[in-house]
Amino acid sequence: MTVEYVIRKAHLDDVKAMHGLLLHCAQKGLLLPRALIYLYGHIRNFFVAEMPGGELAGCCALAPVWEDLGEICSLVVRDDMRRRGIGRSLVQACLGECRELHLQKIFALTYQEGFFTRSGFEVVEKSILPQKIWADCVHCPKYPDCDETAVFLHLGEARTA
Incomplete structure (x- = not known):
């Protein structure tokens, strides 16, 4: 069955629907929850999948972390x-934006390792992500006992002439 949807940058009007999608998955233990204030403050990082009637089928964010390092997060x-x-x-929309931002290294912390490895990411040790650990992980309720898997993708030279 073919599903019609459009991938686009998120709008502020999408935040409550995004929050609902993320909360539903967080309650099932599939990802960490995001507060409304976080979503409003980081709306520019998000892409959404919009169905023909305007309903959201999913969302995902690209969060720049360091000079050439970005994170795929809040994928639902x-x-x-x-x-x-x-x-x-x-994820492809986020990777396209990586190229625009000149991000060469992309990672995700996930419970869905298979999805990411099928998308070209490889499983890595979290210790290769010191910027992430000090910027975000120290504030997580699961720190230092994170049970997510780190996956990594090197895009290569992202700059264009």
Whole structure:
């Protein structure tokens, strides 16, 4: 079954729907929750998958972390819309933006290791991400006992002539 959707940058009007999607997955232990204030403050990092009627099927963010390092985070696809390419399309949108920002190294902390390895990421030790650990992880309730898997993708030379 083909599903029609559009991947676009998130708008402020999307925040409450994004929050609902993220909260639903967080309650199932699939990702960490995001507060509304975080979503409003980081709206420019997010892409959404919008269905023809305007309903959101998913969201994902690209968060720059360091001079050439970015994080794919808050990736969620509605339960009834999974396995239709939406998650892959959201990640591809983020990777496209990596090139615009000249980010060469991308990582994610995830419980969905298989999804990311099928998308070209490789599993790595979290110790290669010191900027992330000191910027965000120290504030996480799971720190220092994080049970997520770190995955990494090197995009190569991101600068264009």
